[in-house]
Amino acid sequence: MPDEKGLYQGPLGENCAHLCIDMQNLFAEKTDWHTPWMKRVLPVVERIVAAHPERTVFTRFITAARTGEGEGTWRHYWERWKSMTQEALPPSMMELIPSLARFVPPATVLDKKVYSPWVQPELHALLKGRGVDTLIITGAETDVCVLGAVLGAVDLGYRVVVPTDALCSSSDHTHDALLTLYRERYGQQVETVTTDELLEAWR
Numbered sequence: 001m002p003d004e005k006g007l008y009q010g011p012l013g014e015n016c017a018h019l020c021i022d023m024q025n026l027f028a029e030k031t032d033w034h035t036p037w038m039k040r041v042l043p044v045v046e047r048i049v050a051a052h053p054e055r056t057v058f059t060r061f062i063t064a065a066r067t068g069e070g071e072g073t074w075r076h077y078w079e080r081w082k083s084m085t086q087e088a089l090p091p092s093m094m095e096l097i098p099s100l101a102r103f104v105p106p107a108t109v110l111d112k113k114v115y116s117p118w119v120q121p122e123l124h125a126l127l128k129g130r131g132v133d134t135l136i137i138t139g140a141e142t143d144v145c146v147l148g149a150v151l152g153a154v155d156l157g158y159r160v161v162v163p164t165d166a167l168c169s170s171s172d173h174t175h176d177a178l179l180t181l182y183r184e185r186y187g188q189q190v191e192t193v194t195t196d197e198l199l200e201a202w203r
Helices: 038-051 073-080 122-129 147-155 174-184 193-203
Strands: 014-019 054-063 108-114 134-140 159-163 189-194
Touching: 014 038, 014 108, 014 147, 014 189, 038 134, 038 193, 054 073, 054 147, 054 189, 134 147, 147 174, 174 189, 189 193
Parallel strands: 014 054, 014 134, 054 108, 134 159, 159 189
Antiparallel strands: none
16 A cells, blocks of 8 residues: 555554444445445454454444434434434444454443544543553544544544554545545654554564
8 A cells, every 4th residue: 555654653562452443234234324345444454353352442333312312413413314323223233243243352342422432531541541552543434433533542642553454434535535634644643554564563
């Protein structure tokens, strides 16, 4: 993959964790939020999880129970996306893709109701309790929930490593734009790598 900056801050050690964002049936199956190439990226994400399942935290985006829930713009959001509320979908849509769910435990699952996993304090507390100061961030979507995870991690002072071949989006255009953003505007705080390079350095 071109233009990757590499692990310029050095090797990855025991203080590193993998934060895998929203790799759920909700996006993998034929819903209104279908992410067509999630299944293509899935084997790459599986390789990273399998390397250190005990250091992996999965997030799940839990949609509103029904239309009319939410505050402010989220209320309008769920009016627009009523087809994605829990009352409109089978419960299985909220679950992790089965090939990733098999790693739980030892992997951990944390649920969220907004894009960023940092709005609720549980994730930061969990990671700090484990002595984590470095995060590998993968998952979906590059330009929505992954973006929220990356920016929040930067703000909290984590070293952030993004394996760019382990991300996916329903929009090629904004996926590519976000990779440019990570590489260039956040180049001092976000290290972009390939999964092969990542796994070679995270032993």
